[in-house]
Amino acid sequence: NAGVTQTPKFRILKIGQSMTLQCTQDMNHNYMYWYRQDPGMGLKLIYYSVGAGITDKGEVPNGYNVSRSTTEDFPLRLELAAPSQTSVYFCASLNRVGYTFGSGTRLTVV
Amino acid sequence: DAKTTQPNSMESNEEEPVHLPCNHSTISGTDYIHWYRQLPSQGPEYVIHGLTSNVNNRMASLAIAEDRKSSTLILHRATLRDAAVYYCILSVTTGANSKLTFGKGITLSVRP
Numbered sequence: 001n002a003g004v005t006q007t008p009k010f011r012i013l014k015i016g017q018s019m020t021l022q023c024t025q026d027m028n029h030n031y032m033y034w035y036r037q038d039p040g041m042g043l044k045l046i047y048y049s050v051g052a053g054i055t056d057k058g059e060v061p062n063g064y065n066v067s068r069s070t071t072e073d074f075p076l077r078l079e080l081a082a083p084s085q086t087s088v089y090f091c092a093s094l095n096r097v098g099y100t101f102g103s104g105t106r107l108t109v110v
Numbered sequence: 111d112a113k114t115t116q117p118n119s120m121e122s123n124e125e126e127p128v129h130l131p132c133n134h135s136t137i138s139g140t141d142y143i144h145w146y147r148q149l150p151s152q153g154p155e156y157v158i159h160g161l162t163s164n165v166n167n168r169m170a171s172l173a174i175a176e177d178r179k180s181s182t183l184i185l186h187r188a189t190l191r192d193a194a195v196y197y198c199i200l201s202v203t204t205g206a207n208s209k210l211t212f213g214k215g216i217t218l219s220v221r222p
Contacts, residue, residue: 042212090153101153
């Protein structure tokens with residue numbers, strides 16, 4: 001049982017490039033989330049999904065897109081990378097007790 | 111979303127109990143009190159949650175005030191591995207409103 005798996009762990013992007021952060025969970029959870037964490041700060045919600053085919057914006061959605069075609073996968077897309085998107089990105093899923101987070105993707109935009 | 115207030119930091123000695131306070135004076139009747147912790151360079155980790163009654167699990171205890179406007183996370187015997195940022199968060203646990211709003215948390219340092 002792997003929990004929540006995020007790939008890649010690290011990535012450096014140039015301004016204007018695009019990329020997809022992958023997130024998959026094997027716990028059959030309906031609720032999934034993407035957060036970003038800037039240095040010394042708490043996590044901010046980017047997007048979330050309550051089930052396959054359903055997504056909604058969180059607190060800081062600008063510059064990002066998501067899709068949820070299956071229960072397992074919840075990828076986060078950056079279309080035109082900007083330095084302000086330099087951050088650590090965490091994916092999470094929710095069960096009846098609490099949230100399980102992935103180990104994060106550290107993204108640097110230069 | 112209802113907000114929580116935590117001290118910025120706290121120090122403790124190894125093998126001593128630690129009481130981490132949290133104020134949430136605007137808590138609503140449907141809000142659960144969640145605690146998560148984040149070890150260095152890792153994602154947050156679930157610690158405990160509760161609604162009205164005190165809760166215990168293998169990691170910690172959660173003491174909730176009778177008026178629910180404050181709570182305390184209790185680590186019974188701190189270890190060096192407990193050094194982390196601890197987040198106190200209010201949220202419903204089911205339905206489309208199930209979202210966590212993280213503040214800065216409290217940074218716990220543990221002295222050997």
